[in-house]
Amino acid sequence: MKILIINGPNLNMLGRREEIFYGTESFEKILKELEEKFPKVELEYFQSNVEGEIVTRIQQAADEKLNGIIINAGAYSHYSYAIHDALMIPQLPKVEVHLSNIYMRDEFRRKSVLSSACDGIIAGFGKDSYRLAIDFLSGNQRPKIGFK
Numbered sequence: 001m002k003i004l005i006i007n008g009p010n011l012n013m014l015g016r017r018e019e020i021f022y023g024t025e026s027f028e029k030i031l032k033e034l035e036e037k038f039p040k041v042e043l044e045y046f047q048s049n050v051e052g053e054i055v056t057r058i059q060q061a062a063d064e065k066l067n068g069i070i071i072n073a074g075a076y077s078h079y080s081y082a083i084h085d086a087l088m089i090p091q092l093p094k095v096e097v098h099l100s101n102i103y104m105r106d107e108f109r110r111k112s113v114l115s116s117a118c119d120g121i122i123a124g125f126g127k128d129s130y131r132l133a134i135d136f137l138s139g140n141q142r143p144k145i146g147f148k
């Protein structure tokens with residue numbers, strides 16, 4: 001069981017940015033906790049501050065044996081049609097995650113252009129947003145509504 005976690009811009013600065021929204025821990029620490037929590041799941045982590053690199057990594061995932069993709073594209077979530085279009089390519093379960101509740105913040109964060117390319121979205125649970133996404137993908141649970 002292998003899951004790819006993709007983090008976008010500024011998520012490499014977790015622990016050093018707006019604690020109120022993003023907490024005090026680095027993603028490396030969060031990842032370690034997730035690895036301990038899910039010993040049977042191989043977690044591959046990719047982070048980039050560059051839109052095109054994220055697009056390329058998603059394209060590559062289309063040819064890989066993965067059980068799913070978790071993506072937190074940071075601010076790109078709100079306007080990157082290129083990442084949206086890339087996410088439409090891999091025939092894999094995809095979960096969009098956000099640490100913060102994007103619907104209770106600035107107006108520009110209230111829309112994600114990636115959600116329609118993902119199976120589900122988890123936002124507002126801090127680092128647990130990632131845990132919940134792994135729970136879903138590793139259990140291979142599929143919601144009954146809206147899926148073939």
Ligand code: DQA
Nearest residue numbers: 010072074075098099100109
């Ligand atoms: C974020 C929310 C985005 O609006 C923001 O630009 C981020 C992080 C989150 O995880 O809450 O960088 O995706």
